[in-house]
Amino acid sequence: xxxxxxxAIATGNGNFKIDYIVLAEPLEDEVLVKMRAAGLCHTDYDSxxxxxxxxMGHEGAGIVHKVGxxxxxxxxGDQVVLNWATPCLKCFQCQNGNQHLCENNSPVVAGxxxxxxxxxxxxxxxxxxxxxxxSFNLGTLSEYALVKESAVVKVTGRPIPFAxxxxxxxxxxxxxxxVVNAAKVKSKSSVVxxxxxxxxLNVIQGAKIAGATKIIAIDIKKEKLSWATQFGxxxxxxxxxxxxxxxxxxxxxxxxxxxxxxxxxxxxxxxxALGAAPLAMVRNxxxxxxxxxxxxEITIDMRLFEWDKIYINPLYGKCNPQVDFPKLFELYxxxxxxxxxxxxxxxxxxxxxxxFDDMLEGKNAKGVVTFE
Numbered sequence: 001x002x003x004x005x006x007x008a009i010a011t012g013n014g015n016f017k018i019d020y021i022v023l024a025e026p027l028e029d030e031v032l033v034k035m036r037a038a039g040l041c042h043t044d045y046d047s048x049x050x051x052x053x054x055x056m057g058h059e060g061a062g063i064v065h066k067v068g069x070x071x072x073x074x075x076x077g078d079q080v081v082l083n084w085a086t087p088c089l090k091c092f093q094c095q096n097g098n099q100h101l102c103e104n105n106s107p108v109v110a111g112x113x114x115x116x117x118x119x120x121x122x123x124x125x126x127x128x129x130x131x132x133x134x135s136f137n138l139g140t141l142s143e144y145a146l147v148k149e150s151a152v153v154k155v156t157g158r159p160i161p162f163a164x165x166x167x168x169x170x171x172x173x174x175x176x177x178x179v180v181n182a183a184k185v186k187s188k189s190s191v192v193x194x195x196x197x198x199x200x201l202n203v204i205q206g207a208k209i210a211g212a213t214k215i216i217a218i219d220i221k222k223e224k225l226s227w228a229t230q231f232g233x234x235x236x237x238x239x240x241x242x243x244x245x246x247x248x249x250x251x252x253x254x255x256x257x258x259x260x261x262x263x264x265x266x267x268x269x270x271x272x273a274l275g276a277a278p279l280a281m282v283r284n285x286x287x288x289x290x291x292x293x294x295x296x297e298i299t300i301d302m303r304l305f306e307w308d309k310i311y312i313n314p315l316y317g318k319c320n321p322q323v324d325f326p327k328l329f330e331l332y333x334x335x336x337x338x339x340x341x342x343x344x345x346x347x348x349x350x351x352x353x354x355x356f357d358d359m360l361e362g363k364n365a366k367g368v369v370t371f372e
Contacts, residue, residue, distance in 0.1 A: 001025075003032070007142035008056040008352055009127060010048045010135070018349060021055060021132060023146050024124040028070040031152050033080060035062040036162035038140040040367045041171055041198060042270065045356055047135050054133050055125060057369075058084050060140030061165035064152070071149050079155040079162075083169050083321040084136035086118035086150040100319045105150070107136045108315065120146040140166075141349065143371055153325040160332060163346060163368045164339035167198070168328050170316075171366065172339070175202025175268070177317015177324060178291045179210055183264050187211030190262040192253055192281045193233070194246065195269035196224040198366045199291060201231045201342060203266045208232035209336055212264075216256060218249050227365050231338060244273050250280040261286055272296045279304035279311060289314065342366045 003023045010016045026032045039059035047056055064078040074080070084107060087099035093109075094102050101109050105118030115122060119137040124146045126132065139145055155165060175198075179185045191207040193200050196219040207215045208231075216235045217228035225236040235256055239249045254261050263286050265278035270292035278288035279300070285308040293315075305311070317324075331337035344364035347355040355367045 003144055005142050005144040006349060007139070008349060009132070010050065010054045010056050012050060012052045012054070014049050016048055016056060016352070018352070019127065021142065022126045023144055024121075026066055026068040026146060027121055027124070028068040029149050030068045030120045030124070031064060031071060031074060031080075031147055031149055032066040033062040033082065033145045033147060033152065034065040035060055035140055035143060035145055035371050037061050037166035037371065038369045039167035039170065040355055040359055040369065042359070043170070044135070044141070045360065052133070053127060054135050055127075055139030055142050056135050057141030058136035058138050059166055059168075059170040060138065060145065061155075061160075061162045061168075062145070065144065068149070074149065074152060074154060079159050079165070080152045081155060081165050081169050081325060082138050082140055082145065082147060082151055083153055083319070083325065084138050084151065085316055085319050085321060086137060086148055088117065097320075098318070099321070100316045105137075118148055118150065120148055141352070141369060153321050155329060156326070157329070158333055160329065161340065163343050163370055164332070166368055167339060167342065167366050168325060171198040172202045172328065172337075173319050173324060174291065174317045175199045175204075176206040176209070176328065176337075177319050178266060178289055178314050179203055179206030181318035181324070182312060182314035183266075183287050183289050185210040185212055185264055188213050189264060190214035190216070190257050192216045192218065192262045192265040192278065193228070194218045194265065194267045194274060194277055194281070195292070196228040196233075197268065197362070198342070200266070200268035201227055201365055203268055203291060204228055204232045205337060207264075209331065214256070214262070216253055216262065218246065218253075221362060224362070230341065245280070246274060246277040247280055250277070253281045257283065260284070263287070264289065266291050268292050270294060272298050276300040276304055279309060282309055284308055286310070287312065343368050346370050
């Protein structure tokens, strides 16, 4: 039987509306999830201007409601986290261990945030009697989400609060994975984190988990530096807006790191002018990581690469969902990964505009929409 689902619909022209969509039964390799919480990030706000109607949201957690006939490892009532990096396991990148770069299913690599084979059947989600795509093949800002089985990771053992589980599938994974999977931060190393919003705080957590002994947080807001300390920063630098390329802040980093710069630096602001900033923070042969996904042309002084510095731009923390998510579940349950503390505010779906306003003003470490 079809199900009506109250949802946030981006209209494609910069606006959204709360309306109902109609969902079909899951096909053989699909799962219908009753959403309980959906995390918010700037990508959700960006989806308002993708030029087409779309069910919003790409972070979320819920309960399995129905499964397709060939789904074997999930059953009704299972707690799950949704993941947008749905690998096909057959393409060149999947075969080479880069499931997050799947050439067939990824809404980023293969589809430009559009419809790919990683999306549940298109006629399964109807709005105003027409098929509607789901953001990042998920559409978590909805009472129900129809997704591929490959988009679902089961929470095993002790359950995790839904709001906390919901933020794992983008911001937490991106921050943690950029440290552990991409940069491979070593124990006893020094780390700089530029920007202490949701992703930056999870870079800090990842650095702490990796055993870094000096974690330097940089931001222009004192409140965010206070958050950074709570999540593991050992030092903080309050930057000034006039220091547009953070070169003065880089001088302070060098003073804290024996005059030579840090071993690793992570940019987590999405500000194009700061794309090269981590290069100024690291020592010779250090590693600079551009985490936030800047997709604009910028000018870089090549002297910042001197000498032997490495600059990388990982996607989604090189996530392998069926491997990495269980690790995150266990880190949370052991108390090594703070999730509850990261959620500054919860909202109803009807208060989505307020949630966006708070996010854009930098009021939240992480805002979450909950479905009761």
